[in-house]
Amino acid sequence: MSRGRQAHQEETQAEPLRVGVLLPGETAPAWMQHAIERMVAETDVEITHVVVNEAGGPDDLSDFLAQLTVDEFREYLSSCRYRLQHYPLWAATGVLRQFGPTPEYQRPTSIENIDGVADADQYRCEPVPADGFGNHLPTEVAETVGPNTDVVVRLGFGVLKGEFLEMPTHGVLSFHRGDLESYRGQPGGLWEFLHDEPTAGVTLQRIDDDLDAGEVVVEDEVDISDATTWREVERRQIAVCEAMLAEGVGRLRDPDHEPTTPDSLGTLYTIPSGTDVLRYVGKTAVGHLRSLASGAGASDADPQANRPKWESGGDGENTADAGAPGDTSVAGRSQSSDFVKTRQ
Numbered sequence: 001m002s003r004g005r006q007a008h009q010e011e012t013q014a015e016p017l018r019v020g021v022l023l024p025g026e027t028a029p030a031w032m033q034h035a036i037e038r039m040v041a042e043t044d045v046e047i048t049h050v051v052v053n054e055a056g057g058p059d060d061l062s063d064f065l066a067q068l069t070v071d072e073f074r075e076y077l078s079s080c081r082y083r084l085q086h087y088p089l090w091a092a093t094g095v096l097r098q099f100g101p102t103p104e105y106q107r108p109t110s111i112e113n114i115d116g117v118a119d120a121d122q123y124r125c126e127p128v129p130a131d132g133f134g135n136h137l138p139t140e141v142a143e144t145v146g147p148n149t150d151v152v153v154r155l156g157f158g159v160l161k162g163e164f165l166e167m168p169t170h171g172v173l174s175f176h177r178g179d180l181e182s183y184r185g186q187p188g189g190l191w192e193f194l195h196d197e198p199t200a201g202v203t204l205q206r207i208d209d210d211l212d213a214g215e216v217v218v219e220d221e222v223d224i225s226d227a228t229t230w231r232e233v234e235r236r237q238i239a240v241c242e243a244m245l246a247e248g249v250g251r252l253r254d255p256d257h258e259p260t261t262p263d264s265l266g267t268l269y270t271i272p273s274g275t276d277v278l279r280y281v282g283k284t285a286v287g288h289l290r291s292l293a294s295g296a297g298a299s300d301a302d303p304q305a306n307r308p309k310w311e312s313g314g315d316g317e318n319t320a321d322a323g324a325p326g327d328t329s330v331a332g333r334s335q336s337s338d339f340v341k342t343r344q
Helices: 003-010 030-042 061-067 070-086 088-098 139-148 190-194 230-251 275-294
Strands: 017-023 027-029 045-053 108-110 121-125 151-154 172-176 183-185 199-206 215-223 267-269 339-343
Touching: 017 030, 017 139, 027 030, 030 045, 030 108, 030 230, 045 139, 121 139, 151 230, 172 230, 190 199, 190 230, 190 275, 199 230, 215 230, 230 275
Parallel strands: 017 045, 017 151, 045 121, 151 172, 183 267
Antiparallel strands: 027 108, 121 339, 172 199, 199 215
16 A cells, blocks of 8 residues: 555545645745645645755855855855855856746745735754765754654655655655756756757655655656756746646545656766756757747846845755855854744
8 A cells, every 4th residue: 555545545525634844944936835825725724834944055255255154155165165166067057057047936025925824833943964965954953753644745855865755644745856866966957958959857755765756746757858048948848847736745645646766767967067067058059049039038137126136056856966155054053953943
């Protein structure tokens, strides 16, 4: 008997599903807000626990730098040097992207403005680095949230590992922007764009300790055959994510729904380098020229948002991003196991 079917038989259908949400910081991209609010509106759930990543920096670089101690500022400079040394071309394109217009779906919103979150117990903590790679939740947070939720939605805290993944009744759900049998890793949607693929996958998965090997709850694909930029590929994938969360959570109590596991796992991609970066720059330049010539692309971003956007990383996937020098996620920053509960 599958885990989902067994859980279904043990639950009381009259009671809403208790949902925990892991968020990347005090603000979240607009698409996460839309996905959460759609889940609350369309399914029988109650958000009971919210965990906020305190390591997520503010949206503005100057605010972030102003909050750093001397030692943290040194670590920030060290992380910038590391990225420049190991991903020099990609880091340079990252700086340029930060000064572009912010797409509407990435614009930050305070988590207090997300419908369904206000009445939840809220906790603030930093992830604890796991051996090898990935993160754990601090033990006290994991033992408080896990046993008291039916499902947890991971929208922050990077690659998550550990016993916490087994604590909620239905486990921990996480997005992956890619077809797990073809394109794994990061950045989501980029390699499909570079390889001129006609479609790009989107997956909502019940994650486990093995990267990308968990059960698939919902999967879909989007047409990108006419997408002229990586940003457009991302926009189409994110639009699917906004609707997919409600569908996936709704399936958890469906006794006829059987999650699947990938027959095989595809190539694990990582940050591009060398000629791949040059190919990205070339395709992007051509794509922008085509958009200008056709008058398209204006709807992808708010014209008032043509300003630097220093995001703290994370688009909801269970992957980490090496990022660009402007990212406020400080590589190597010390992680604390302390947490603070702010609402009961």
